[in-house]
Amino acid sequence: MAELAVDKHFKYILSVEKNKDSFESVVMDHLRMNGAYWGLTALDLLGKLDSVNVDEVISWILKCQRESGGFSGNIGYDPHILYTLSAVQVLALFNKLDVLDIDKVATYITGLQNEDGSFSGDMWGEVDTRFSYIAICCLSILCCLDKINVEKAVSYILSCKNLDGGFGCTPGGESHAGQIFCCVGALALTGSLHYVDKDLLGWWLCERQVKSGGLNGRPEKLPDVCYSWWVLSSLIMIDRVHWIDKEKLVKFILDCQDVENGGISDRPDDAVDVYHTYFGVAGLSLLNYPGLKAIDPAYALPVDVVNRIFFSG
Amino acid sequence: MDSREDDGGEPLSRMAEWRDVTPLPQDDGPNPVVPIAYKEEFRETMDYFRAIYKADERSPRALRLTRRAIHLNPGNYTVWHFRRLVLEALNADLDEELDFLQRIANSNSKNYQLWHHRRWVVERLGANARAKELNLIKKILSIDAKNYHAWSHRQWVLQALGGWEDELDYCQQLLEEDIFNNSAWNQPCHEFRDSVVALRTSDTDPLGPDLSMAICDILEHVDSLRASYWIWRKNKLSVAAV
Numbered sequence: 417m418a419e420l421a422v423d424k425h426f427k428y429i430l431s432v433e434k435n436k437d438s439f440e441s442v443v444m445d446h447l448r449m450n451g452a453y454w455g456l457t458a459l460d461l462l463g464k465l466d467s468v469n470v471d472e473v474i475s476w477i478l479k480c481q482r483e484s485g486g487f488s489g490n491i492g493y494d495p496h497i498l499y500t501l502s503a504v505q506v507l508a509l510f511n512k513l514d515v516l517d518i519d520k521v522a523t524y525i526t527g528l529q530n531e532d533g534s535f536s537g538d539m540w541g542e543v544d545t546r547f548s549y550i551a552i553c554c555l556s557i558l559c560c561l562d563k564i565n566v567e568k569a570v571s572y573i574l575s576c577k578n579l580d581g582g583f584g585c586t587p588g589g590e591s592h593a594g595q596i597f598c599c600v601g602a603l604a605l606t607g608s609l610h611y612v613d614k615d616l617l618g619w620w621l622c623e624r625q626v627k628s629g630g631l632n633g634r635p636e637k638l639p640d641v642c643y644s645w646w647v648l649s650s651l652i653m654i655d656r657v658h659w660i661d662k663e664k665l666v667k668f669i670l671d672c673q674d675v676e677n678g679g680i681s682d683r684p685d686d687a688v689d690v691y692h693t694y695f696g697v698a699g700l701s702l703l704n705y706p707g708l709k710a711i712d713p714a715y716a717l718p719v720d721v722v723n724r725i726f727f728s729g
Numbered sequence: 730m731d732s733r734e735d736d737g738g739e740p741l742s743r744m745a746e747w748r749d750v751t752p753l754p755q756d757d758g759p760n761p762v763v764p765i766a767y768k769e770e771f772r773e774t775m776d777y778f779r780a781i782y783k784a785d786e787r788s789p790r791a792l793r794l795t796r797r798a799i800h801l802n803p804g805n806y807t808v809w810h811f812r813r814l815v816l817e818a819l820n821a822d823l824d825e826e827l828d829f830l831q832r833i834a835n836s837n838s839k840n841y842q843l844w845h846h847r848r849w850v851v852e853r854l855g856a857n858a859r860a861k862e863l864n865l866i867k868k869i870l871s872i873d874a875k876n877y878h879a880w881s882h883r884q885w886v887l888q889a890l891g892g893w894e895d896e897l898d899y900c901q902q903l904l905e906e907d908i909f910n911n912s913a914w915n916q917p918c919h920e921f922r923d924s925v926v927a928l929r930t931s932d933t934d935p936l937g938p939d940l941s942m943a944i945c946d947i948l949e950h951v952d953s954l955r956a957s958y959w960i961w962r963k964n965k966l967s968v969a970a971v
Contacts, residue, residue: 445755445775446805492755492779493807540810542845578915585877588884590915592877618958625954636909637875659958 428678485524533568549598581616618656629664644699649713752776787818
């Protein structure tokens with residue numbers, strides 16, 4: 417079996433910033449904050465976070481904070497809940513949450529909760545259970561989850577539960593592994609996992625594994641390395657991960673590596689990108705691949721980072 | 730072809746129309762964390778966009794500029810946001826906006842910003858837009874029958890503007906083309922829901938204990954990826970039988 421090419425991936429992630437001719441770079445301009453989270457968290461899991469200049473990162477992140485308290489994807493863009501979570505997560509990686517005016521961030525997020533308990537992504541009102549997870553995860557990291565109406569948030573998420581035990585983006589929306597991660601994660605962080613039918617959902621999730629060992633996101637779709645995270649973390653949170661074949665999944669992820677140039681792609685032989693590199697490494701971490709730091713399935717941050725938030729000082 | 734918005738695609742710095750504007754370059758700071766490589770056209774368009782955005786200029790040329798920026802990077806949510814402000818300020822023809830969205834939909838069918846913008850437009854057009862919108866979504870689904878965004882948008886249109894009466898026939902047609910289309914099964918038509926509920930067997934054992942056990946035994950070997958699941962399922966059956 418192939419091995420994880422740690423050094424190649426480390427160099428690849430660092431090179432994403434230096435590659436001036438890549439199409440990937442051009443289209444990622446507005447979501448650079450997400451890119452920073454994927455790259456830096458992957459580096460931390462690989463044990464290489466100290467190769468980054470912390471002060472430069474912090475300074476850039478703070479420049480992305482807007483009047484409203486929310487963070488934008490990059491300097492000069494509008495704030496959005498997506499980039500607010502990534503900003504907070506990156507600050508947590510570096511143990512620099514203290515640079516934040518926590519009330520300001522909390523006010524931005526609580527302002528995005530709607531009457532029915534759902535969350536909008538920004539002032540334009542798009543609603544999606546992704547944003548419920550983001551709000552809950554972000555405020556939980558900042559230790560002020562009580563600022564939102566948790567009960568209503570949970571009841572909205574439950575209204576998105578389908579007959580197959582899965583969850584969609586909005587009530588009635590088709591079950592999808594990404595949305596399931598968000599809903600299960602949010603329920604985990606609010607102590608509400610008892611509302612999940614774990615056997616039913618566990619079955620739906622373990623059915624995502626296909627012959628190649630990879631995982632897809634919905635029935636009859638192709639496998640993709642990012643589902644190694646969305647499906648796997650969900651299975652772990654509901655304690656059903658033993659229902660998939662872990663060894664075959666490890667092999668699938670390793671087959672998605674570009675062992676020459678570094679990086680991981682969505683499926684074998686496709687082009688790599690930093691998003692799939694992160695999810696591949698995070699998936700391997702969840703599968704206890706040797707040499708990687710442990711990652712928390714609900715917070716999507718290294719376990720030592722989560723422990724530091726809740727158990728020190 | 731929307732000729733009012735088609736600016737011909739020349740470099741902005743060479744267009745007379747843009748002579749009065751000083752483009753604003755991106756400020757990444759001295760040592761950017763994830764510095765992004767810029768192609769020249771992209772760089773120039775975004776520099777002009779930043780200038781217009783900062784000046785909050787909600788003009789016809791601003792509308793054309795947002796279209797150019799969207800073509801270069803349809804994921805840029807700030808450009809979409811500003812386009813909505815300009816459309817409102819100009820009291821623009823939203824039917825034409827829907828047509829524009831349809832022209833770029835096929836190459837951007839999984840773009841969250843495009844779908845959200847489309848919903849914003851349809852909300853303003855109201856019930857008159859329903860038939861056209863349901864038809865447009867069908868066209869997208871005819872290319873990618875499982876597109877999650879298209880289905881999610883379709884559900885919203887049906888819920889907001891009605892039209893459920895014809896939905897069952899449409900789903901049936903899709904399932905005739907591909908019985909495995911999970912999205913078509915998911916559409917909440919009441920007839921479908923009842924069938925799915927009847928098929929749920931996680932708590933019941935409709936086949937009789939011996940047959941169920943035998944099936945679990947076989948699947949444990951044939952569906953080896955999920956062997957652990959089938960062993961658990963078999964054990965659950967024997968407990969229930971006691």
